[in-house]
Every structure is written in C-alpha cells, then in structure tokens.
Amino acid sequence: MSELIRKPNLDHVDDVYQQLxxxxxxxxxxxxxxxxxxxxxxxxNHxxxxEVVLSAIELARARPAPAAG
Structure with missing residues (x-):
C-alpha cells in the first residue's frame, strides 16, 4: 500500500485550479x-x-483545529 502524499506534489497547480x-x-x-x-x-480509479483513497476521504472530512487566540 502507498501512503497518501500530503505535501504539494502537483505541477502547474494554478492552471489546474483555473480548470477546476x-x-x-x-x-x-x-x-x-x-x-x-x-x-x-x-x-x-486512477x-x-x-486505502489511499480512504485516507484522502478522512483528510477531507477532518475539521481544522480552531485558531488560537
């Protein structure tokens, strides 16, 4: 099993964002x-x-911690 890559790993990210x-x-x-x-x-599918897809789902559903302050 591979692990979910959590660091930036996409080339041409601005172009992809615009297409999204x-x-x-x-x-x-x-x-x-x-x-x-x-x-x-x-x-x-790609x-x-x-297990990687389920890790991504878990990450997407995680709520960010409240800001300190």
Missing part, C-alpha cells in the same frame, strides 16, 4: 456536485489504491 473553477461555469448546484463526484471517481 471553469469546470463549474454554467452549472447549477446539482450539476456541479455531479461533475465533482465524477472527477473524484475518475481520480480514485489512484487504484482504496
């Missing part, structure tokens, strides 16, 4: 959620390691 934003243009909320789900499933 554009992916939602002209879509209503339901369509936007469906396209996100299809993207997630495509990437999960990863091919359910």
């Amino acid at each position: 934003l554009q992916m939602h243009e002209g879509l209503d909320e339901a369509q936007s959620l469906k396209v996100c789900a299809r993207l997630i499933l495509a990437l999960a 990863i091919g390691d359910s």
Whole structure:
C-alpha cells in the first residue's frame, strides 16, 4: 500500500485550479456536485489504491483545529 502524499506534489497547480473553477461555469448546484463526484471517481480509479483513497476521504472530512487566540 502507498501512503497518501500530503505535501504539494502537483505541477502547474494554478492552471489546474483555473480548470477546476471553469469546470463549474454554467452549472447549477446539482450539476456541479455531479461533475465533482465524477472527477473524484475518475481520480480514485486512477489512484487504484482504496486505502489511499480512504485516507484522502478522512483528510477531507477532518475539521481544522480552531485558531488560537
């Protein structure tokens, strides 16, 4: 099993971010959620390691710690 990479590991991150934003243009909320789900499933399939995908789900669901102050 591979471990989930948690440090920045994506080339052309700004281009990818822009494409992610554009992916939602002209879509209503339901369509936007469906396209996100299809993207997630495509990437999960590409990863091919359910333990890594489950680690990513756990990370995504984690709530950030409250700010000190």
